[in-house]
Amino acid sequence: MLDSDDFAAIRLTFELATVTTLLLLLLGTPLAWWLARTRSRWRGPVGAVVALPLVLPPTVLGFYLLITMGPDGPIGHLTQSLGLGLLPFTFPGLVVASFLYSLPFVVQPIQNAFEAMGERPLEMAATLRASPLDAFFTVAIPLAKPGFWTAAILGFAHTVGEFGVVLMMGGNIPGVTRVVSVQIYSRVEAMEYIQAHWLAGGMVFFSFFVLLALQIFRRDRR
């Protein structure tokens, strides 16, 4: 059945998904807020960039990350001059890659929630002398809560399901970059179908229940 390699991959995958989801909620929220409310002409282009990972094959993202994070790439130059070394083949590198890969899954639900709420609640808050920041935390965020839940669940699940990007820039290092999807791929390629079934079947169950939870959760809100 499953050996320590498989469990290490499972643990790593959940660590990666957790760190990535937290970062996405933290940095994706202001971005979603801006996208929902701005009248800037940059709204369209920025929105399109955020949505890019939805349509690009992960291999494109992985390939360009490998090049740009490499010693001759712009991100590689930056991380090296900051004394951080190079990102490919490292856990932080995977976090950066997963962040980009799952960005639309987190930003878009939050943005939709902010848009659906409209101007009125914030105007009301302003008439009650709430500062914009105060209104954001005490009015906007509580009202957009379902959007945040959807964003967190989708961001987490999508990161767990990540494969192509990690394969391209991870280097398949046990405990560092060998996530479950890569481990499944190796098991299948090596014709170790029993372990592959356990891992792959586990992924199907996990994904199903996450999506089911999301459905039930959405119905309850209605």
Place this chain on the structure above:
Amino acid sequence: MKFRILLIALFFSSPALADPVQVAVAANFTGPVKIIAANFEKETPHQVNLSFGATGKLYAQIRNGAPFEVLLAADAKTPAKLEQEGETVSGSRFTYAIGKLVLWSPKPGTVDDQGKVLEKNDFAHLAVADPKLAPYGAAAVETLTALGLLQTIQPKFVQGENIAQTYQFVASGNAELGLITLSQVMKEGKVTEGSAWIVPAALHQPIRQDAVILNKGKDNAAARAWMDYLKSEQARMVIRSFGYDF
């Protein structure tokens, strides 16, 4: 009526005239096989259709009814396995090329011609193909074992899923060194870029690449002609110029 018979006759006879052979080729042999196929079509009345893929995937496709008539694998294990499973024409299997392992860096002067850079150990990453999946990866591990360096260097491994991806890790500069195939960095008989050490064949098991006729190609004369052509001096010259042995 006469016309229809003619049409039917034409339809049935055309495969016999052109009879293209469907060849599945391991991706690492893409370069040489394209040249060999072009020469083959010039020098014989036959035609070849080439499909490329990783050997493991080609195996799965063949087992599931893919229309391939000949397999040029990147290893000796897969054709032998297919033979055991009754998927091949018996007696058709032979070694068409022996791969060479090379320690390579895209930077000139990094790799010395004795491979001492491995002992010095002042690099962060060594790219190798996954030893479980790729014959070149297994050969890399055997080599490091023979040199007594496996224990110290293994923590620095970054693994490509196949040898092409392993090359990409090194060529992009993300890994300073890589153990890859000579054919990946050889053009017209020499290593043109970076620095390289051709690993002595004695340090690892020979990386035999075997070809075999599959059941679907049993009655295709072009399949046999293709196998014969692979053994010809013209074909071997091409294979050698890409850094393979026999």
